[in-house]
Structures are given as structure tokens and as C-alpha cells.
Amino acid sequence: MAISEKLDAFFSEKMKEYPTSRSFLVPMLLYSQDEIGYVSDEVIAHLAKKTGLTELEVRNVISYYSMLRTKPAGRYNVQVCTNISCQLRGADELFAHCKKKLGIGHKQTTPDGMFSLEEVECIGACSWAPAVQVNYDFHENLTPQKMDAVLENCRKKAKQ
Amino acid sequence: MADQKEVKNVSITVDGKQVTAPAGTLLIEACKTVGIEVPSFCYYPGLSLQAACRMCLVRIEKMPKLQTACTVPITDGMVVTTESDEVRQARKSMIELLLGNHPLDCPVCDAGGECELQDMTFKYGAAESRYMEGKLHKDEQQWSPVVYFDRPRCILCYRCVRVCGEGMDVWALGVQNRGSGSVIAPNRDDHLECEECGMCIDICPVGALTSGAYRYKTRPWEMNHIGTICTHCGDGCKTTLGVRRSDTGTDIVRGDNRDKSGINGDFLCIKGRYAFDYFDHPARLKQPLLRKNGQLVPVSWEEAVDHAGKRLREIRDSKGGQAIGVIGSNRTTNEENYLLQKFARTVLGTNNIDHHRTADFAGLARAIAGKENATATMRDVFTAPAILLIGNDPTEQHPLLAWNIRTNVRLNQAKLYLANANPIKLRRQATRFVQLAPGREGKLVSFLNGDDAAAGSLTNATVSNDVLKQFRDELRSQQNLIIIFGSELQGTDIAALVKFGAGLKAKFICLGDYANSRGAADMGVYPDLLPGYNAVASAVKFSEEWGPLPSAKGLSLTEMAQAARQGQLAALYLVGSNPIADYDFDPAAFRNTFIVAQELFLTETATLAEVVLPAASAYEKSGTFTNTCGDLQLLKKAGDITGVKTDFEIIVRVAERMGADIRKLVPFGGATRADMGQSRGAQSGEADRHAVWLAANGMEPRMSPFDPMAILDEIQRLVPGYEGSRLNLLAGNEQHVTAAEHSAAGPGDGLVQIVPSNDTLFTSGTLGRYSNTLNSVIENHRANPVDQEVMAD
Numbered sequence: 001m002a003i004s005e006k007l008d009a010f011f012s013e014k015m016k017e018y019p020t021s022r023s024f025l026v027p028m029l030l031y032s033q034d035e036i037g038y039v040s041d042e043v044i045a046h047l048a049k050k051t052g053l054t055e056l057e058v059r060n061v062i063s064y065y066s067m068l069r070t071k072p073a074g075r076y077n078v079q080v081c082t083n084i085s086c087q088l089r090g091a092d093e094l095f096a097h098c099k100k101k102l103g104i105g106h107k108q109t110t111p112d113g114m115f116s117l118e119e120v121e122c123i124g125a126c127s128w129a130p131a132v133q134v135n136y137d138f139h140e141n142l143t144p145q146k147m148d149a150v151l152e153n154c155r156k157k158a159k160q
Numbered sequence: 161m162a163d164q165k166e167v168k169n170v171s172i173t174v175d176g177k178q179v180t181a182p183a184g185t186l187l188i189e190a191c192k193t194v195g196i197e198v199p200s201f202c203y204y205p206g207l208s209l210q211a212a213c214r215m216c217l218v219r220i221e222k223m224p225k226l227q228t229a230c231t232v233p234i235t236d237g238m239v240v241t242t243e244s245d246e247v248r249q250a251r252k253s254m255i256e257l258l259l260g261n262h263p264l265d266c267p268v269c270d271a272g273g274e275c276e277l278q279d280m281t282f283k284y285g286a287a288e289s290r291y292m293e294g295k296l297h298k299d300e301q302q303w304s305p306v307v308y309f310d311r312p313r314c315i316l317c318y319r320c321v322r323v324c325g326e327g328m329d330v331w332a333l334g335v336q337n338r339g340s341g342s343v344i345a346p347n348r349d350d351h352l353e354c355e356e357c358g359m360c361i362d363i364c365p366v367g368a369l370t371s372g373a374y375r376y377k378t379r380p381w382e383m384n385h386i387g388t389i390c391t392h393c394g395d396g397c398k399t400t401l402g403v404r405r406s407d408t409g410t411d412i413v414r415g416d417n418r419d420k421s422g423i424n425g426d427f428l429c430i431k432g433r434y435a436f437d438y439f440d441h442p443a444r445l446k447q448p449l450l451r452k453n454g455q456l457v458p459v460s461w462e463e464a465v466d467h468a469g470k471r472l473r474e475i476r477d478s479k480g481g482q483a484i485g486v487i488g489s490n491r492t493t494n495e496e497n498y499l500l501q502k503f504a505r506t507v508l509g510t511n512n513i514d515h516h517r518t519a520d521f522a523g524l525a526r527a528i529a530g531k532e533n534a535t536a537t538m539r540d541v542f543t544a545p546a547i548l549l550i551g552n553d554p555t556e557q558h559p560l561l562a563w564n565i566r567t568n569v570r571l572n573q574a575k576l577y578l579a580n581a582n583p584i585k586l587r588r589q590a591t592r593f594v595q596l597a598p599g600r601e602g603k604l605v606s607f608l609n610g611d612d613a614a615a616g617s618l619t620n621a622t623v624s625n626d627v628l629k630q631f632r633d634e635l636r637s638q639q640n641l642i643i644i645f646g647s648e649l650q651g652t653d654i655a656a657l658v659k660f661g662a663g664l665k666a667k668f669i670c671l672g673d674y675a676n677s678r679g680a681a682d683m684g685v686y687p688d689l690l691p692g693y694n695a696v697a698s699a700v701k702f703s704e705e706w707g708p709l710p711s712a713k714g715l716s717l718t719e720m721a722q723a724a725r726q727g728q729l730a731a732l733y734l735v736g737s738n739p740i741a742d743y744d745f746d747p748a749a750f751r752n753t754f755i756v757a758q759e760l761f762l763t764e765t766a767t768l769a770e771v772v773l774p775a776a777s778a779y780e781k782s783g784t785f786t787n788t789c790g791d792l793q794l795l796k797k798a799g800d801i802t803g804v805k806t807d808f809e810i811i812v813r814v815a816e817r818m819g820a821d822i823r824k825l826v827p828f829g830g831a832t833r834a835d836m837g838q839s840r841g842a843q844s845g846e847a848d849r850h851a852v853w854l855a856a857n858g859m860e861p862r863m864s865p866f867d868p869m870a871i872l873d874e875i876q877r878l879v880p881g882y883e884g885s886r887l888n889l890l891a892g893n894e895q896h897v898t899a900a901e902h903s904a905a906g907p908g909d910g911l912v913q914i915v916p917s918n919d920t921l922f923t924s925g926t927l928g929r930y931s932n933t934l935n936s937v938i939e940n941h942r943a944n945p946v947d948q949e950v951m952a953d
Contacts, residue, residue, distance in 0.1 A: 056334040056347040064338035 271367030396787025398422020409800030446803035469817020481509030489736030490674035493783025511714025519672030552646025687714030693903030
């Protein structure tokens with residue numbers, strides 16, 4: 001799957017502002033992922049050519065960032081923080097609850113493609129732990145019951 | 161290098177010693193200059209800085225924490241401590257961390273005994289680990305026929321990644337899953353698509369990258385290590401062959417670049433590293449063959465040599481020397497080439513001697529005759545401020561030259577001017593690249609010389625008149641230019657190129673294929689030229705020493721084939737050459753010619769012979785090679801195969817059976833007379849020790865007619881430009897020879913037959929056909945088609 005021409009034109013324009021073209025690689029990967037849901041092989045080949053890097057090098061960069069993915073995720077990507085603050089406030093139970101509720105494990109996607117689940121490191125919401133990030137939205141001070149409401153809400157939104 | 165300003169010196173104190181070095185020198189390098197070795201894994205001279213291993217930590221006064229010596233440039237007044245309890249403890253901790261995941265399988269690891277991690281562990285002692293966690297394990301992987309990867313042993317120093325990318329410009333290795341799960345990864349999921357040079361294996365400080373040819377075969381201390389010269393292309397890399405005794409002599413177990421003391425520095429390509437394996441190919445000839453009732457049958461050396469000698473004598477005495485032809489080799493030593501042409505001229509009585517010419521070395525000699533310092537060395541290419549390369553594709557055909565050019569451009573910002581019919585890979589390093597239509601290289605030379613009319617046949621869609629003019633103007637402003645050209649330029653074109661270079665203090669390199677094609681030319685394996693490019697017509701110096709010589713120009717290789725077709729070539733003496741394949745001659749033309757072939761394998765030409773004499777390869781004999789630049793180097797005997805003899809010995813034996821005076825052919829026994837231990841009985845080792853002492857003092861015994869050093873004496877006496885320090889040569893260093901500059905070739909006849917071999921990285925004439933490694937790599941590339949070359953960084 002490839003990115004839109006519009007996005008590519010934006011990349012070409014924006015790249016000029018960076019000292020070397022590879023400096024703009026990570027933002028380009030993020031923009032691409034936002035547009036098509038993941039970083040496809042086509043995107044990798046395209047960006048490698050655009051930056052004058054090898055495909056291997058682009059893949060190496062992707063491999064460092066856990067938020068970049070090379071396979072499609074569900075429509076709602078549920079990222080449960082299990083780092084220290086959230087853990088102390090029940091993140092492990094919350095994550096176990098999500099697994100049970102959705103019937104999938106870490107980095108897996110539900111058969112209907114609606115949800116995917118991920119256990120992630122600190123997302124910077126320690127003051128309101130435990131916290132979960134669904135796509136770009138934060139949900140804080142969660143309990144298993146509140147979590148159910150969050151997931152239900154997602155399902156509702158999807159139907160609209 | 162090019163525009164460097166005077167750099168001021170900086171003084172620092174290291175462990176109480178005063179060190180002065182140019183500003184900008186890295187601390188680790190400054191320490192080396194006074195003999196203080198700061199340990200490191202990731203630092204490698206010439207490659208970009210990584211600071212990944214943290215082994216080189218040192219204490220620098222007034223700095224709060226320990227610093228990495230590999231990334232700190234020295235500054236005035238710096239006071240450094242490289243050895244203290246604090247530093248030792250830091251290094252010990254680093255080792256402990258590195259060993260956290262290391263399998264410690266030293267007893268079975270290829271690198272055991274020559275492993276940098278092992279050495280450091282012994283030195284700093286962190287063998288006992290406090291970590292209780294399980295080690296991350298991953299099974300070993302085969303990435304190509306020659307490269308294996310053992311993930312657990314890897315210490316992530318990134319040396320392989322950098323040497324492949326920066327050094328080789330291949331960029332086939334990367335680091336995947338960056339973070340605690342970092343792993344070196346090949347560019348094609350589970351395999352490599354690369355030039356298979358094996359540099360990553362050589363540079364690996366541990367046993368993570370291992371060689372397909374050597375894996376699990378032996379231990380480093382069970383081998384002897386012989387530094388000799390590679391027998392493949394014309395660049396003359398030093399390759400160190402690890403040898404071990406076997407049932408049939410001495411086996412070559414591996415090739416590598418062990419001490420980096422050769423002209424190739426850090427570099428070695430696939431052929432120097434792996435393609436020694438032709439030596440024990442099952443098809444290798446190990447017994448003389450003689451044709452009886454139409455069939456080649458094995459016979460004894462006595463019978464074969466006797467037959468060859470007698471028949472050649474009959475033919476010479478009945479039909480004269482002009483009925484005999486001799487074809488020499490591009491892979492035999494200088495001594496053998498010299499001996500062969502001396503044998504042809506003084507024993508067979510003919511000037512009909514030639515070899516497969518892959519470059520016009522004689523043309524170069526004619527063009528630069530009488531000029532001083534007109535040829536560049538291979539090392540010069542590493543430091544020259546500017547290089548002009550016309551034709552050839554060094555990445556494929558001269559890998560060391562390509563490495564030197566790339567490294568010079570990368571480290572010294574040298575300027576590379578490239579003119580080629582193809583968009584060869586070196587264009588990525590080129591300052592200017594002009595793509596020509598094939599065959600227009602000569603026109604470019606005319607244009608460089610000021611012939612603006614020639615531009616008409618050079619311009620095309622990408623090359624405008626202005627581009628050409630700019631190319632010429634920039635070249636004209638260069639001083640100390642090195643001009644390198646391939647077989648595309650011959651004869652008068654070379655002369656014109658030399659004229660262009662005259663005002664620029666340019667030095668030249670003519671690129672020929674095969675390990676000693678330059679040596680064959682220098683040693684006079686030509687129908688019209690004696691050793692040192694002396695015209696046969698005026699060979700006073702040689703006839704004084706050798707007796708009367710035929711003075712008429714002999715037949716060239718193709719003229720010999722012509723003569724054979726017309727039934728006028730009664731005998732053909734072949735040494736390591738395969739003209740039927742190289743020149744596509746019709747085998748039937750030779751059906752009435754008596755052929756003697758000295759060969760390693762039963763080639764297309766050898767199958768036509770009446771006598772086939774199994775020859776030793778370059779790895780099984782001593783002597784000297786001259787590389788394509790004119791760097792003379794010593795060949796040392798490494799392997800040993802029962803049944804074969806050196807070409808040198810075979811020629812002497814045949815000459816003896818023809819009734820020649822061997823003492824005139826090989827001036828042996830005239831120099832040092834040595835007691836080699838014979839008088840003291842057979843105390844094993846005595847003779848060896850004695851020979852080592854003699855060699856070290858430049859006094860080889862020369863007691864046998866088969867000793868090539870006796871002929872080297874004569875070469876150095878009679879071939880101007882080949883004199884020079886014998887001790888230097890014996891010490892394993894190169895010696896630039898200037899036979900071409902000293903030539904007296906007279907005018908050329910304008911008829912030059914150059915047939916380039918067009919070998920690639922993975923082929924090497926006859927030898928390549930019998931190398932299982934090269935063939936498996938070719939097969940592997942066929943199975944995994946290579947797409948377009950990878951992008952550079």
C-alpha cells in the first residue's frame with residue numbers, strides 16, 4: 001500500500017528544511033503510518049529511494065521505534081501502559097482484562113479488525129495512572145469497568 | 161589531502177609520557193604513536209566513529225567522567241591516564257556486560273585463539289559473571305555461500321556494518337531491532353546480496369561472522385600462516401594462506417588478510433580470500449599424461465619429460481626454431497616467464513613466443529620510455545589528490561584498485577574523474593563522470609589533448625560540450641594526477657594520453673588482467689621484445705650473456721595459430737595458457753602440431769596436447785609477481801601437492817633433455833655456498849633454520865637449478881628497473897619496478913592484439929572454473945537474482 005500523492009508532495013517540500021534528507025525519515029514514517037495504518041513494504045522502498053538510504057537502513061530505524069509498525073493494526077489500537085506508575089495502580093490487571101475481553105494477546109488483532117492490543121512503556125500519563133492510549137486518545141484513571149466503557153464507545157463510534 | 165592547510169602540533173601527556181601529534185588526532189591514535197595501546201572493539205582506523213563498545217575508556221584530567229579515547233580529539237596540555245585501577249575496573253565491567261549474552265563457546269568457535277574478546281577477557285579478567293538471567297540465543301544462520309552468522313557471539317561493535325557500507329560501498333549489513341535486542345541483519349531478509357568480499361568476517365573482533373570455507377575446519381594455532389600474493393587478478397594483494405599437513409602434502413585451509421602488511425592494507429576480495437580452493441579440485445592434474453594410440457594416458461615424469469625433450473629436439477634440428485611456437489602464461493612467476501623466453505630463444509632457437517595479452521603494456525612502455533617516475537604504485541592510488549580513470553570496471557576487475565580509489569575519495573577527498581562506456585559503480589565516488597559511447601575512449605584522449613573537433617563524437621544526451629570542457633579544464637588544473645586506463649586504450653592512444661599527462665606530472669597505471677600479466681610483459685614473453693621491453697633486433701646485452709639469438713621478430717599468438725592452420729607450426733609449447741578458449745581458435749588447426757602443455761587442469765587446449773605436464777599453481781611455489789602497477793612482490797610456497805612440479809622445474813628438465821647446458825640457462829651455484837645441514841646428518845629442522853637465516857640476510861643458497869632466485873639474480877642484473885633491495889623483497893614488502901620507463905622497445909608495428917578477459921568479481925579464467933566457492937556464489941546469485949545496485953548513503 002502506498003501513500004497519497006498529496007502526502008508525498010508534502011514530504012518533498014518539507015524535506016528541504018532539514019540539513020540532510022535522512023533527518024526527516026522518522027516524521028515521514030509516522031505521517032505514512034497515520035495515513036495508511038502501518039508502514040508497508042512499498043512505503044519503505046519509496047522512502048529509502050527518497051532519502052538515498054538502503055531499505056535495510058530504513059527497516060533498521062523502524063525497528064528501534066515500537067510505535068512504528070510494519071503490519072496493519074486494528075481500527076482501534078489499544079495501548080496499555082504497564083510501566084511502573086501504572087503497574088502500581090493496577091495496569092497488569094487492566095491488561096489481563098483487555099486480553100480476556102478482546103480475546104487477543106500482545107500485538108494481536110481481533111478477527112474483525114476492530115481492535116488490536118499492545119502492552120507499552122510509559123506514555124507520560126503517570127499522574128492519572130493507570131492509563132491507556134487508544135490511537136491518539138488518552139483514557140486515564142482506568143478500572144476494568146471503565147475500560148469496558150472505553151471499548152464499547154469505540155465500537156459505537158465505528159458504527160456511525 | 162588535497163587542500164589541507166598546515167596543521168599545528170599539539171602536545172599531551174599520556175601515562176607520564178609526552179606525546180606530540182597534529183591537532184585533531186584522536187586520543188586513541190595519539191597513544192599508539194608512543195606504544196600505548198588502548199583497547200577497543202568498535203573503533204577501527206579509517207571507518208567512522210561509533211563509540212559503541214566503551215572499552216577505550218580513559219581518565220582525562222579535569223573531565224568529570226571517564227572518556228572514550230576513540231572519539232576525543234587531543235587538545236593542548238591534556239593529561240591522560242590509560243591504566244589505573246579505576247580504568248581497569250571500568251573495562252572489566254564492560255567485558256562483564258559483553259559476556260552477559262556471549263555463549264563462551266570458545267572451544268568450538270573459529271575465532272578461538274585469535275579473538276579480541278578472548279584476549280581482553282584474559283587481560284581484564286571478567287570471566288566470572290554475576291548475571292543470573294538466561295542468555296539470548298539464536299541459531300546460526302547462513303547468509304551466503306561464504307558468510308555465516310552466529311548471533312550469540314556478536315558484541316555489536318558495528319565494524320562489519322561500517323566496512324561493508326563505507327569501505328565497500330555495498331551497504332548490505334544493518335542493525336535490526338535496535339535496543340536490547342539489537343541484531344546484525346543482512347539486506348535481504350535471511351540472506352546477503354553483496355560482493356561476497358568477506359571483509360565483514362575479517363574485521364569481526366569475535367567469531368560472530370565466520371567463513372563458509374573455513375568454519376569448524378581447524379584451529380588457528382594448528383596452521384602455519386604463509387603470506388603470499390594472490391593468484392587471481394592483477395592487483396597483487398597479499399593473502400595469508402593457513403596451511404596444514406595432509407596425506408597428500410600440505411593443504412590450504414583458509415585465506416585471509418591476517419597481518420594487513422601487504423599493499424592491500426585492510427582489503428581482500430572474495431578471490432583472495434576463498435578462491436584458493438581450485439588447488440585440490442578433483443580435476444587437478446597430478447600425473448603427467450602422454451598420448452598413446454590417440455589417448456592421453458598417465459606416465460612417469462621421466463617418460464613424459466624425455467618424450468617432450470626428444471621430440472622438440474628433433475623438430476628444432478630438422479625444421480628449425482621458426483617451426484616451434486611458445487605461449488607463456490599470465491599466472492606464472494617472473495622467473496618462470498623469464499626462463500621460458502630464454503628457453504625459447506636460446507634452446508628452441510625461436511622468437512615465436514607470446515602470451516594472452518590483456519592490456520597493452522608494451523604500448524605503455526613505448527610511450528613512457530626514458531621518463532622518470534612515470535608509473536604509479538598501488539599505494540599511490542590510496543593517497544593521490546586526483547585520479548583519472550578511463551575504461552575498465554575496477555569494482556569487478558580490480559577490486560583492490562577500486563577499494564583504494566573509494567577510500568582515498570572518502571578519507572582524503574581525492575577527486576575522481578571517470579570516463580567510461582558504462583555507468584560503472586565507481587561513478588558514485590566520481591567528481592565528474594562522462595559516459596562515452598563504447599570505443600570512443602581514444603577520442604576522449606584526443607579531446608583532452610586539445611582536439612576540440614573530437615568532442616563531436618563524444619557528446620550525447622548527458623554529456624554536453626560544456627561538460628566535456630569542464631572535465632578537461634579541471635584535469636588540466638591538477639598536479640600529481642594518477643591516470644589509470646584499461647584495455648580500451650592501446651598503442652597510439654596511450655602515447656597521446658602520456659602526452660596529455662606530461663604537463664601534469666601525471667603517473668600512469670595500465671590495467672591488465674590476471675596475477676602476473678605485467679610480469680609476462682616485463683619479462684619479454686613477446687615475439688618482438690626481450691626482457692625489459694628491449695627490441696629483439698638490438699639485443700646486444702642479452703646475446704653477450706646468452707650467446708647468439710634469433711634477431712628476426714617472431715610470430716605473435718594469432719600468427720602462430722595461422723601458421724598451424726597452414727601446417728607450418730610443427731610444435732607448440734604451452735605454459736599455463738588456454739588459447740583455444742581465450743581466442744576461440746579452431747582446435748582442428750592444431751591437429752598436425754606437436755603440443756606440450758604445462759597445466760593445472762585439462763583445459764580445452766591441453767586436451768589437444770601430446771604431452772601434458774602437471775604444474776604447480778602459484779600457491780605451491782616461490783618466485784616473484786609484478787602487479788599491474790609494477791609492484792614487485794615475493795611469492796612464498798604455501799600448499800604442496802604430490803605429483804606436480806613448478807613450471808620452472810619442468811622447463812629446466814625439458815631443456816636438459818634437449819641437451820641444453822643447464823648452467824647457462826639457470827646460473828645456479830655461483831653464489832653463496834652453504835652448508836644446509838647435510839654434513840651434520842639428518843637432524844630435522846637444521847636445514848630449515850639455516851635457510852631462514854640465509855633468507856633473512858638476503859643470501860639464498862641458489863644451489864639447485866630449480867631455484868628461481870638464481871634467475872632473479874640474472875633478471876636484476878639484465879633488466880633495468882628491476883634492481884632494488886632483495887632484502888626488502890624477502891621481508892615481504894613490495895618494490896616498485898620501472899622496466900617500462902627503461903624500455904628500449906623501438907617503434908611498435910601498430911598491430912596490437914589485446915583480448916581482455918572480462919572477468920567479474922566471481923570469475924577468474926581457468927582457475928575460477930575450478931573454484932567451488934566462486935561457482936557456488938555464481939549459482940547463488942543466479943538463484944537469487946540481484947536487482948539494481950543499492951543506493952549509497
